[in-house]
Amino acid sequence: MDKQLLKWAITNSNTDTAEGEQQQPAPDVKERGQRRIDPEIIDAILGKSDAVRMKEAIASISDPNETVENKEIAFDNLEMLVEQIDNANDIEKMNLWPKLISFLSFAETSLRIQALWVCGTAVQNNIKAQKAFIDHGGLRIALEMLKNTNEDGEVKSKALYAVSGSIKHYTPGLVQFEKEGGYESLLTLLQTSDNLPTLRKTVFLFNTLLLQNPEIVAKNIEEKGLSRQMIKILEQYGEQDEDLTHKILVTFLTLLRNSPKSLSPEETSELKHSLPELKKKYGSDVMLSGGEWDELEKNLSN
Template sequence: MEQLLRWGIANSDPNAPPPQPRTDLDPGIIDAILGKSDAELMKEALAVAVDEKRDEDERLQALDDFEMLIEQIDNANNLEKLKMWEPLQALLTSPTSSEAIQRQILWILGTAVQNNPAAQHSYLALSPLRALLSFLSPTVGSGKTRAKAVYALSGLLKHNSAAVKQMHDVDGWSVLRDALADSDISVRRKVAFLLNSLLIPNAPSQPSQTPQQSQQPANLQGPLQVPASTEGVVAAAAVSEQPATTQSTSSDPSLSTSTSSPASASTSTAVIAVPSQESTQPADAPVSQPQPVHANSHASMLSDPSSFSTSQPTVQALEQNGILSSLVSSLATPVPHGPNGESEGDADFEEKVLRALHTYTVGCQRPIEGDNRQALGDWLAVQSKKAGGDKGVAEKWGLTEDEVKELKEATA
């Protein structure tokens, strides 16, 4: 290697002009060999989609290709850099767009913003809530389109406090309340699931740290902690209600999520942030400087923990807009569903509504009172009797027996 280095120095000319890029290479051949970048593919697909002179099947295929590309979070974040949010929103609201085109756009929007605070912020700047909610109107003929509207709305609202607060201004909560009686049962399921997701409390805190911990970037993920009992759910929810100025003696908490547990599971399914371990720092230890927040899609969640807290405004919306009563009545006196209203009851929808009510009562520690309390209690008693006890209804709904008991206690 040393000899090669000497040879290179001896045979180089420091005064020689810099090499010039080759101009005899065909870009088409390079693209054929290496493939086009995702950004170029996105531009081409969107150009086809917005071209009304094209055949609709060709435009739909282009939108389908576009949706597959923005499944990657980097491509979704590039929508703002490539200035694609505006043409997508314009195509969604254009009176000349067919329902099939609009449905595909709703799918793209929901995929781009889900679990992506940076994309949520970019899209929310267009004030899109009123347009998205309009697709939940009963005048929209296709249940598939209404379901895709809930999908896009869910992606924008979840972990997005700013969007949830705007729901009041556009009467969005009333739209969601009415959607709990949609003729398409899949729309009802999605709305109930969305409400539960928005109710789940988060507990951000600003703990003190050791010097070793303070040297780590704030984006470094710690161990996930999931409450394994009802007491854990209640404790974590209580933490979320503490003022932000309260001094914490716990170590760095981390956010944890869990999906619906089967009937045989013994842990709660609430998704909350809980402390990972006790702090070993002395009380008089100096407070370290804030950790740096590196720029990425989720940086806003670290720089402003309140930006992803949606529980409190959702609780208020449930109580002030009649949504709590609609959830209870959707179980106690369900509206028939189906094209001709020929179907009644749906175990999947019941499970999602019960999870929302469980999160409301246990996770958010809110009471169910008055007629709602009586109606839900009577319905739970009837269902338990039909299924042969709490174990039977727990298996039917995919809940644990403890969760069924907690719901009954909330209505006792």
């Protein structure tokens, strides 16, 4: 390879032998327009394009004869590549989304996790990738994973990452999320998961969506029983996990700011009953600011 590279560099030099004297090609070298240069030499000099590297990663992952370890390495490389918005958009341009989404059905848990990770990274703050992921059925499959009680917990965590990325700050995605039974899937997740990080991420997603589209999201949170389930989680973990408690209270504060009558009388009573002990445990200026505590309590009393 080194000798080839050296030969290529020498034969393609534009250096004149003397001023005004035209350099003549070596006798055994064809005219430049007819010469075929070894692609390996070009790759060695310029490096492969990101598009080529993405295709190679997809091909490696698709290869039934490739080892799981090598597929995991290919997934790692692909995930780093799609962090760049142009590369994420190229997934659709190169018609790679169908193949990528097919990887969500791998039998190996580690590969399902990494496939979801790639999808979730590609759709972050990227409207074109969000649309492509949803149009190719990625959202539907990820939501099915969330409500599958037999699915691995880490797979569900990464599925939530992909779902969240595909609908945040993207109204058509939120509309499709509702059509695909997204709220019901998240309710099942809250009811069946005892993984605290997953519970935190789910509640935080509700708060984000409330800020994005308060009227529609508030209605679904109440009608689908999500507010009642959050109160149950608060009663179960409220004095054990400060971060989860904070996210639940902030979400209820956002909910009540935008839809003061969204909680049932029973839910209002239960949540109001929980606040004094939580305020005492975490302090009036730690979990929420003093003004936020007052606002939450006032909204629950109206």
